[in-house]
Amino acid sequence: MSTFTSPSTDGRNGTTNRTMNGTMNGTKNASRHGAGNATTTETSRRPRLSGMTWLVWRQHRAAFWTIIAATVLCAAWIVYQRGQLMDFLDAYGFPAKSLDDGDKEVQQHIDAFSSVTTGLTAIPIMLGVLLGAPLLAGDLENGTSKLIAAQSVSRGRWLAAKLGLAGLVVVVSTVTLSAVFAWWWSPLKSRYPGIDWTSSGFFNTTGPVPVALTLLSVFGGAAIGVVLRRTLVAMVVTLGFTAALQAVWGHFKMSLGDIVTITSKAVSPGDPVIFPEMPRTASLLDVSYLTGSGKLLDVTTCTEAQTEEATELCMKKADIVGASMDYIPMSQMNGMQWFGASIVFALTAGVVAFLFFAGRKRLV
Template sequence: MSISTSGSTSHGSKTDGKNGTMNATTDATTTEATRRSLLSGMNWLVWRQHRAAFWTILAATALSVAWIVYRRGQMMDFLDSHGYPAKGLAEMGNEFAPFVNAFSPVSLAFVTIPILLGVFLGAPLLAGDLENGTSKLIAAQSMSRTRWLATKLGLAALVVVVSMTALSAAFGWWWNPVKSEVTVLDWTSTEAFNTTGPVPVALTLFSVFGGVAIGAVLRRTLMAMVVTFGFTVVVQVVWSYFLLSLGNVITLTTNKGVGENSTPSLPEGAYQIDEWYRTGSGDLLGWSTCAGGDTDAAREVCLKKADVVGWAVDYLPMSQMNGMQWFGASILFALTAGVAVFLFVWGRKRLV
């Protein structure tokens, strides 16, 4: 009985060993097949066709992030050694100036990225294939034009999202310790607003997809790149013009007169939009209403006659920045989705 049990156990162990080996082999085969499927077929073809542009974008992103990490480390060492934030930047004089000066050129360079990627990635993405006849070769294969278009847009979008998310996160991490300091970067400026949060991702995606659509319609690479350049510049200008309208303007009023030290104090980092004199009836008058008085006494008489009792100031608090960015990004994502739908509907018959 003991021998029989031992033999049964031994047989079971051998069976389990074989099954384990077979399961391991099957898992390895499945994993290998999955990897091959991701790197073969249409995915491989599109990646190989645009690999120079994709790798250039990813490499430039990696170098930029590494440089930002290095610069942030230097800045934090300096701030820690000088007792910031207990000791303000104003007390440091010009010693902090080199760190301040490093932000603006980098942020301005980041603002141009949507334009560059729209022109050099988006415009040629389909225009090149339509111009040289590659699209006709694709249409003659077993793969559908929809699959070809989806792969093109998908890989381009993936590279853009990965790169811009990394740059946005890195720049925001660099700027965050001194974010409330208006002398470093004004949060309502395009240099700060368009380089942090979801905005750079959304703005770049819209620029690239817009370039793709322009290339698909014009079917000529060089012409598409020129038109896309104009398109992306217009997008930047329009976006900058409507940027402040993304927030909810707050009005602060006072009734303590308009003499010295009567101007209302705004929250730290707040962006002042405009200010007026406020009358006892609640009407608003331009701050230059009584500026024409020859003397202070004449000005006082003018203000009293107009029944001016205080100030009314419109401003945007810095706390709204994140909400404004997501609201603006959602609009850009919706526009990008609309362009993608246009490409799929229009391209079912015209992408040959």
């Protein structure tokens, strides 16, 4: 739960006086001893957080520093794993030598991917619950919002500082992790079919997707906190909201791509069907038998036949002359990610608009 630390007037005056005294002393010393001490004066004037931005950072500095530290540690681990992968590929003779012959060694690195993606896919849920839900609910619950409303700072400015600083930390963290993970995965991305690029471990952790999902989770949690005004209750509800968001995203993400359909060369009814070949890294959606009239039948058709002659007779009776396959090639991955992320960004903008135009009335 976030706590409010009100900066006292004395504290501010003390800081101001020390800064002014330091500046004045630095100027005097510079005139006496030359330009050597001017560096001290310039250092004391370096940019610092102030006003509402300083207050919001101080309120949530524990959460912000935890996110930054976790991002640095995770990025460092991924960089180390990337080095291990490149050493293996160089020693293996990749790409001249196919990775299909080294499944056991390659699988070790795939397992390393899995261990990292488990944590990366949980980031939207964790930040939504631990950062988003208490972001405003904590101030509403302990009365800090009333104290701020009584000051000269407007509620809109306070809300902008809250959402802006939290959003900045989230964007920097997720962009960093998305970039380094994509860099780690890139040597195998289009060359090894053993990786399912449509899985949440790869699709949801690269490109703009993690940024979009995390921002919606955090700002959605903040909106839930404004409505419920209780931190613990808001965290529980936000947990359900973020879990539902992940489920809905996982259900509809494949509809973001354009399905490609290929059919095999037609054969005579009853002859063995040769299935068409699709790109190695493509995601297969559906396989069907194709009849002479163009009708699609399930591939389980005629599986109940006990003998080869019975199967041939069954397929001839069903008029099966070929096969059809539906798939999405990996070349559509970036387009699907940006299309889906744009929808999520639009929803996030709607949540932010609610907080500024409707939720602002509840911030007291």
